[in-house]
Amino acid sequence: MLTDRQAMILEYIIDDYSKTGIPIGSKALANQLPIKVSSATIRNEMAVLSDQRFIEKLHTSSGRVPSNIGYRYYIDHLAKPKPLDKKRLKYVSGMLDQSFQQIDDIVRQSADIMSSITDYTALTISPELATENTIKHLQIVRIGINRLLVVVIMSNEQVESQSFLVMCVYTDAQLVQATNLLNDKLVGKTAKEVNLVFQSGLLSDLGSYLPDTQQFVQTLGSILASIDDDHYFVGGRMNMFDQVTVNDLSKIKLLDDLFNNDTGINKLLENDLKPISVKIGSEIENDWLKNYSIITGTYDLGNHGVGKIALIGPTRMAYPKMIGVVDAFRNELKKRISGYYYDYDQ
The missing domain is CATH 3.30.390 (Enolase-like; domain 1)
Incomplete structure (x- = not known):
């Protein structure tokens, strides 16, 4: 476990990097911390974080960036989900306040909305029945x-x-x-x-x-x-390619193929049964996604099955905010689809 000061430094490094994408050094960090501490002390603490592989140095900068280990510690111990603000929550609720003819229509619309408010790629999967469909x-x-x-x-x-x-x-x-x-x-x-x-x-x-x-x-x-077949929908597919460099254009086809078969989608989200779960880089069983993270949410409809939603973005995404988005959508989907079944059964 990290000391309180080390945890604070790690948290500020991750929050700053998620906003700027630029490695941060001890002097810049000293100006951001809410406590008074010298640059030398921060450098010593950053050295400890480096030795424990929570942060790492890029060849192009003297500053430090979070490692996957650092992100995992941050998510498990430091990140506090930020609920979706009232304005956007009202927008989401309004967009889903329609007379849908099929459950898949609700699920499909949710993928598009979630992508539009995050600029990331969104996946939504219709509820899978606990018992076989007849x-x-x-x-x-x-x-x-x-x-x-x-x-x-x-x-x-x-x-x-x-x-x-x-x-x-x-x-x-x-x-x-x-x-x-x-x-x-x-x-x-x-x-x-x-x-x-x-x-x-x-x-x-x-x-x-x-x-x-x-x-x-x-x-x-x-x-x-x-x-x-599994009923899954992809919103903002092209957002995945924002992380692809000009020297790696071949990756585009491989990433696109990933979303064109249900086996690939299921493999990405398998074993994610918690209300909210996060996979980071190497934790994802796909070499082409080593620079991405996946936030998955599940919603349980009892006898009507369990559905999943997911957000795919860069590892340096703003996790508290994005976790809040996924949580809001899983709750909204549960409410909307439960309402669909209630209206249908009347």
């Missing part, structure tokens, strides 16, 4: 002479639909009979279980009412595959 209702609707629409409502109230072309012309009675049969056999089933039901002979029964069975099965399979 079919609650299925409907087949005619939307044209040769086109039908499949609408699927899942147990988490997620609604997905997709149309498909048919060769036959169907009566309303046929579609009602097909819909009733499908609901009788598929309600309460997961995506994997639906495949087993089809293999057990449902297709032959369905063919009596819906001869274009194969087209329907392909469409339903596409819908269920989409529902099974």
Whole structure:
């Protein structure tokens, strides 16, 4: 553990570096500290912090900057989250005070808003159910002479639909009979279980009412595959590239690819189950993110699952302020999505 004075010096070095991006020396630090202490004393304390690898020297300056170890100590012992100010909190609340048709719409909007007020990249992930998602209702609707629409409502109230072309012309009675049969056999089933039901002979029964069975099965399979995918959204993707130098432009494609697959996103945020958690540089299992930090927040909706939000920025970000932003959004998302479920269930 550090002494009180050493902890104060580390805190001021980190706060100053987050604002300026410039290494700080003992003389400049002496003018900032709220206590009277000589530059020599500060140099001695900075030497101790250097020996313990809390701060380090850059080749281009005689000043010192925080190390990842220093940042970790700062976050665990010194940083005090700064709540989002009332003006911005009102702005966030107003932007999310809309009539959303889908939970994903709320989650997507949150990523864009969080990025816009921080100038960092924001990730939001829709709640994942603690229990498996199952079919609650299925409907087949005619939307044209040769086109039908499949609408699927899942147990988490997620609604997905997709149309498909048919060769036959169907009566309303046929579609009602097909819909009733499908609901009788598929309600309460997961995506994997639906495949087993089809293999057990449902297709032959369905063919009596819906001869274009194969087209329907392909469409339903596409819908269920989409529902099974993690629903994540990225706001301010281009903000990631602010940390990329001209000599390292190849990094842009690799970083962009990271946000184009759910495996990469899940790996970044896996094991982050605390209300708020912070990963710094080398703690992130991705060599291309060694100069970044990720602040992750979770929000628990009970039977409706657990969602995550995250902010990705440079390691020298203003942690107290950014932690406050993430905390505000996780609370706002929990309130909004809980309200969505309440309104839907009425």
